Each structure stands twice: as C-alpha cells, then as structure tokens.
Amino acid sequence: MSNPIHSTSAKSVLPMLAMRGLATGLCAGCVVGLLRLSHDRAAARVALWLEEWREVWWTVPIWFGVLVALAVILRRIVREEPLISGSGIPQTELALAGRLSFTWWRVLLAKFLGSWLALFGGLALGREGPSIQMGGAVGAGFHALWRPAAPHALTGSPYVVAGxxxxxxxxxxxxxAGVLFAFEEMKSRRDTSLIVAACASAIGAHLMIRIVFGMGRILPFAGFEAPPLSSFWIVALEGAVFGVLGVGYNKTLLWLHDREAGQTLIPDRWRALPPLLLAGCLALFAPLLIGGGESLIIFVGEHDVALKTLILLLAFKYLFAQYSTVAAIPGGLLMPILCLGALWGRLWAELPVSALAAHGLASGSVQPYVLFGMVSYFAATVRAPLTGIVLVTEMSGTYTCLPGSLLAGLIACKVANLLHCPPVYDSLKERIRL
Known part of the structure; x- marks a missing residue:
C-alpha cells in the first residue's frame, strides 16, 4: 500500500508520524521558548533601566540611539531574507500550498533575530506569527531530513504543518488551539496522518514550554465568573458589534499597508525608524502600550479603569498596533488583535453592562466581556472562530466562560462574512510578491 511518507506498511506510518511530529514539536518548542525567555528577560531589564529616565536623563539619548540602530539592522535583515517580513503566517500557508519555497535555516535564523529585535524595540507586535513561521521552518528542516529525495517539495508537508x-x-x-489553527486557518487537509503529526507536535511543544522552560498561562484569569444565561443576549450583541469592528480593523490595516508601501518620502533603509521612534516615546511616557499587549490585557481584566483612561488606551493602542506593522517589520498580529479585542470588550462592558446591572437586567461583572471581546475580535479578523475560542480559553483557563465565547465568536465570524470582508491573512497573502 502506498502512503505519503515512504513505502512502509500502513500500520507503521502513524506511529512513525507521531514520533516525528513529537520531535518536530520539541525542537520548535525549544526555539520559541528561547525567543520568549530571552526577550522577556531583556525587556524587563530595559524597562527597569528606563523607569529612572527623569533622574538619569542620559538614558534617553542612548535608548533612541539603540532604536536608530535597530531600524537599520531590521531593514538589512529583511532585505537579505524578504520572506521573514510581517507575521510569517501567509508565507507559511503559501509554502504549504506549493506556491512558495524557502531555505529553512535562513528563514529560521533571520526570523528569530528580526522578531527578537522588533519586540525588543517595543513595537506593538506579537511573537506568535513569527513562532508559527519559525516552527514551519523547523518542520521544513525535518522534511528535508526525512524526505531527502524532495527536500523543497513542501506542498502539504506534515512536518511543516506540525512545526x-x-x-x-x-x-x-x-x-x-495550535492544532485547530492548522486546519481552520491554514486549511490543511483533514486526514488521520496529518492530525496525528499535528497533535504529537503540539504535545511536544507544550511539554517543552511547560517543563523545560517552566512557563505557565499567559493570562491567569481563572477566577472569572461567567455571566448568567439571562445576560447572553448582551453576549450575542457583543459578537455582532465586534464582527463589524473586526472588519474595520482589517480594512484599516490593509489601507495603511498599501499607503506605506507606495510612499516615497522616507528612504527604504529608514522605513522602520518612525514606528520605532514612536515606540521609544511610548516606552518613556506610557510603557503599558508597548509590546504585543499581554500586560495591557491583564491590566484591563483585573483593575478598575476610568472610562476616559480606557478610551485613551484603546485609541493609542489601536493606532500604534496598526502603525507597527508597516515597513515589512518581522512581527505578528495575533496578540495585538487579542489585546484590542480585550480593550474593546472592557469598553463594551463599561457602557451597557454596568447600566443594565444597575437595573438588575444583567450581571455586573465586566471581566467575562473582556474575554468575549478577545474571542469575537479574533474571530472577525482572522475568521477562525473555533481557534479563537479555544485559544482564549487555554490562555486564560476560564472554562466557565466557554459557552459565552462560543456564542460571541460564531456570531462575530458570521457578521464579518456577511460584510464580505476577506480574512486578514488571505488579504496579506495577496500582497506577497512571489
């Protein structure tokens, strides 16, 4: 019997794929763990250093000098390896579709360095998209090892998917959520061999992150209480509204990308400088706004925030997150999307929920609506509702909010589809020059 791996018996294919998927997951998890650990430690040191800038004024010119150097280095890296620009998810999907080929070790090294520098500079970018591309590059390396006869034939490769x-x-x-993402967003074929490889890889990566690197949940929100069923009409309405907001995000992002790509005012080698300088200013005056947004999600989820402050945080984070994606800087969209969803969700809760609670018509707790905002905003922009639902649930540990997340996410996705707005990664794929 023939199979897509080798001319071995069908009985031996699945165990072999499971072992290879596990190995791919362990290696990819190690790479991502190193990125997370090194960046978190470096960012913490810089934050402590910049906290005293009013007393130690000379730290400011030094830091902005570092940002200028980062801008030059980032542009050089992207020119040397253009496939690392942006999140990397569209490039990985194109490779799996057979429309793009790459040298796995070049992409892996360049993406690691480029993403690390962009995150270190404080840009509102996530490490999740780069982690997916780096994982795919690790998988491509194993593909070349285990399929030496066709090392660059990555179409539907189970190892690239597993990575x-x-x-x-x-x-x-x-x-x-990683497994769901492969089949819902990346449109991988749904056969047993690929599912086995993907699940084994996810287990390997999770073991590496939890046991070797000792990293826990990103959002420790396990204490959130779900709203009562009598409030679910508000959850459904939130999903519908956030479907529209997600479409607005996609259209704004693509408009900004097109305008920036066509501008001639800033020379190419300095294209990364304006967003980095903006990040430097925010690091001094509003450090909560820099980075992907994990700390900001925790802040609005666990603290009382004045309405005016919330609106300002949302406005600045929205603009900064959009502007950070220009100039082909390596960095992801997923965490900023979740952060904006959390901010919109908290604002949503502050407006109707608080007023209705005062009249006994709804639950007065605002925290669940932060989670529903994350899920529905993700579902509307990425158009992968099941991934968003499971992702936010796993990140936060708030399993009691799962029914509300299902309702909000599915409605947001449906509304976005009715508005005929393509998913964000589909639109970005169309803008990649092959």
Whole structure:
C-alpha cells in the first residue's frame, strides 16, 4: 500500500508520524521558548533601566540611539531574507500550498533575530506569527531530513504543518488551539496522518514550554465568573458589534499597508525608524502600550479603569498596533488583535453592562466581556472562530466562560462574512510578491 511518507506498511506510518511530529514539536518548542525567555528577560531589564529616565536623563539619548540602530539592522535583515517580513503566517500557508519555497535555516535564523529585535524595540507586535513561521521552518528542516529525495517539495508537508502547530502552541501555551489553527486557518487537509503529526507536535511543544522552560498561562484569569444565561443576549450583541469592528480593523490595516508601501518620502533603509521612534516615546511616557499587549490585557481584566483612561488606551493602542506593522517589520498580529479585542470588550462592558446591572437586567461583572471581546475580535479578523475560542480559553483557563465565547465568536465570524470582508491573512497573502 502506498502512503505519503515512504513505502512502509500502513500500520507503521502513524506511529512513525507521531514520533516525528513529537520531535518536530520539541525542537520548535525549544526555539520559541528561547525567543520568549530571552526577550522577556531583556525587556524587563530595559524597562527597569528606563523607569529612572527623569533622574538619569542620559538614558534617553542612548535608548533612541539603540532604536536608530535597530531600524537599520531590521531593514538589512529583511532585505537579505524578504520572506521573514510581517507575521510569517501567509508565507507559511503559501509554502504549504506549493506556491512558495524557502531555505529553512535562513528563514529560521533571520526570523528569530528580526522578531527578537522588533519586540525588543517595543513595537506593538506579537511573537506568535513569527513562532508559527519559525516552527514551519523547523518542520521544513525535518522534511528535508526525512524526505531527502524532495527536500523543497513542501506542498502539504506534515512536518511543516506540525512545526507551525508547535510554534503557536509554544507561543500561546495553547496546544489544542495550535492544532485547530492548522486546519481552520491554514486549511490543511483533514486526514488521520496529518492530525496525528499535528497533535504529537503540539504535545511536544507544550511539554517543552511547560517543563523545560517552566512557563505557565499567559493570562491567569481563572477566577472569572461567567455571566448568567439571562445576560447572553448582551453576549450575542457583543459578537455582532465586534464582527463589524473586526472588519474595520482589517480594512484599516490593509489601507495603511498599501499607503506605506507606495510612499516615497522616507528612504527604504529608514522605513522602520518612525514606528520605532514612536515606540521609544511610548516606552518613556506610557510603557503599558508597548509590546504585543499581554500586560495591557491583564491590566484591563483585573483593575478598575476610568472610562476616559480606557478610551485613551484603546485609541493609542489601536493606532500604534496598526502603525507597527508597516515597513515589512518581522512581527505578528495575533496578540495585538487579542489585546484590542480585550480593550474593546472592557469598553463594551463599561457602557451597557454596568447600566443594565444597575437595573438588575444583567450581571455586573465586566471581566467575562473582556474575554468575549478577545474571542469575537479574533474571530472577525482572522475568521477562525473555533481557534479563537479555544485559544482564549487555554490562555486564560476560564472554562466557565466557554459557552459565552462560543456564542460571541460564531456570531462575530458570521457578521464579518456577511460584510464580505476577506480574512486578514488571505488579504496579506495577496500582497506577497512571489
């Protein structure tokens, strides 16, 4: 019997794929774990250093000098390896579709360095998209090892899929969401061999992150209480509204990308400088706004925030997150999307929920609506509702909010589809020059 791996018996294929998927997951998890650990430690040191800038003024010119150097280095890296620009998810999907080929070790090294530098500079980018691309590159390396006769034939490669799954699982600490992402967003074929490889890879990455690197949940929100069923009409309405907001995000992002790509005012080698300088200013005056947004999600989820402050945080984070994606800088969209969803969700809860609770018509707790906002905003922009639902649940540990997340996410996705707005990664794929 023939099979897509080798001319071995069908009985031996699945165990072999499971072992290879596990190996891919362990290696990809190690790469992502190193990225997370090294960046978190470096960012913490810089934050402590910049906290005293008013007393130690000379730290400011030094830091901005570092940002100028980062801008030059980032542009050089992207020119040397253009496939690492942006999140990397569209490139991985194109490779799996047979429309793009790459040298796995070049992409892996360049993406690691480029993403690390962009995150270190404080840009509002996530490490999850880069982790998926780096995981896919690790999988491509194993593909070349185990399929030496066709090392560059990556179409539907189970090892590239397994690596991408491991990348998301390790970046978010969400193995089940990683598997779902492969089939819902990346449109991988749904056969037993690929499912086995993906699941084994997710397990390997999760073990690496949890046991070797000792990393726990990104969002420790396990204490959230779900709203009562009598409030679910508000959850459904939130999903519908956030479907529209997600479409707005996609259209704004693509408009900004097209305008920036066509501008001639800033020379190519300095294209990364404006967003980095903006990140430097925010690091001094509003450090909560820099980075992907994990700390900001925790802040709005666990603290009382004045309405005016919430609106300002949302406005600045929205603009900064959009602007950080220009200039082909390596960095992901997923965590900023979740952060914006959390901010919109908290604002949503502050407006109707608080007013209705005062009249006994709804639950007065605002925290669940932060989670529903994350799920529905993700579902509307990425158009992968099941992945978003499971992802937020795994990240936060709030399993009691799962029914509300299902309702909000599915409605948001349906509304976005009715508005005929393509998923964000489909639109970005169309803009990649092959």
């Amino acid at each position: 991408a799954v491991a990348g998301l699982a390790a970046a978010f600490g969400a193995p089940a």
